[in-house]
Amino acid sequence: MNDVRKVYHMAKIGLSVNGTRHHYEGDPDLPLLWFLRDHLRLTGTKYGCGVGLCGACTVHVGGKAVRACTVRMAALPNKTITTIEGLERNGKRHPVQDAWIAADVPQCGYCQAGQIMAAVDLLQRKPQPSEADISTITNICRCGTHVRIKAAIADAARRMQPR
Numbered sequence: 001m002n003d004v005r006k007v008y009h010m011a012k013i014g015l016s017v018n019g020t021r022h023h024y025e026g027d028p029d030l031p032l033l034w035f036l037r038d039h040l041r042l043t044g045t046k047y048g049c050g051v052g053l054c055g056a057c058t059v060h061v062g063g064k065a066v067r068a069c070t071v072r073m074a075a076l077p078n079k080t081i082t083t084i085e086g087l088e089r090n091g092k093r094h095p096v097q098d099a100w101i102a103a104d105v106p107q108c109g110y111c112q113a114g115q116i117m118a119a120v121d122l123l124q125r126k127p128q129p130s131e132a133d134i135s136t137i138t139n140i141c142r143c144g145t146h147v148r149i150k151a152a153i154a155d156a157a158r159r160m161q162p163r
Contacts, residue, residue, distance in 0.1 A: 018086030028074035044084035044113045055139030058114035065121035084113035099156035107143035119153045
């Protein structure tokens with residue numbers, strides 16, 4: 001009888017998460033999502049579909065929005081990751097978070113961290129997004145709060161403009 005076991009090399013990976021240096025030693029195929037949730041206990045990043053479609057697991061890697069369920073640890077040496085927990089700076093929420101609250105966006109709230117991270121990425125790339133730009137965000141909200149999500153993104157863009 002053959003004993004079939006997964007054979008992999010142990011990866012030694014250093015990376016920064018929310019401004020703190022971390023080291024990972026283990027399966028290089030582990031998705032970033034599970035490193036964040038299981039190893040670092042950062043549970044704001046949610047598991048949704050597991051295949052990168054829904055966006056509940058959206059985080060920033062090197063300042064760009066990615067779906068954490070599809071990014072393997074092997075791709076992350078010396079990378080900088082920001083999760084929803086890392087958006088707050090010096091005790092102050094990110095303007096997108098403030099806009100979310102003002103628009104009363106969350107219903108169940110499950111997808112909201114990923115939605116916010118996608119919105120922050122969009123506003124970094126396009127500080128004055130059009131309605132069409134805002135519609136490029138492909139994160140899914142099962143509760144159907146997309147109208148409020150779009151309004152909050154537009155409000156956040158206004159909040160972030162220099163006065």
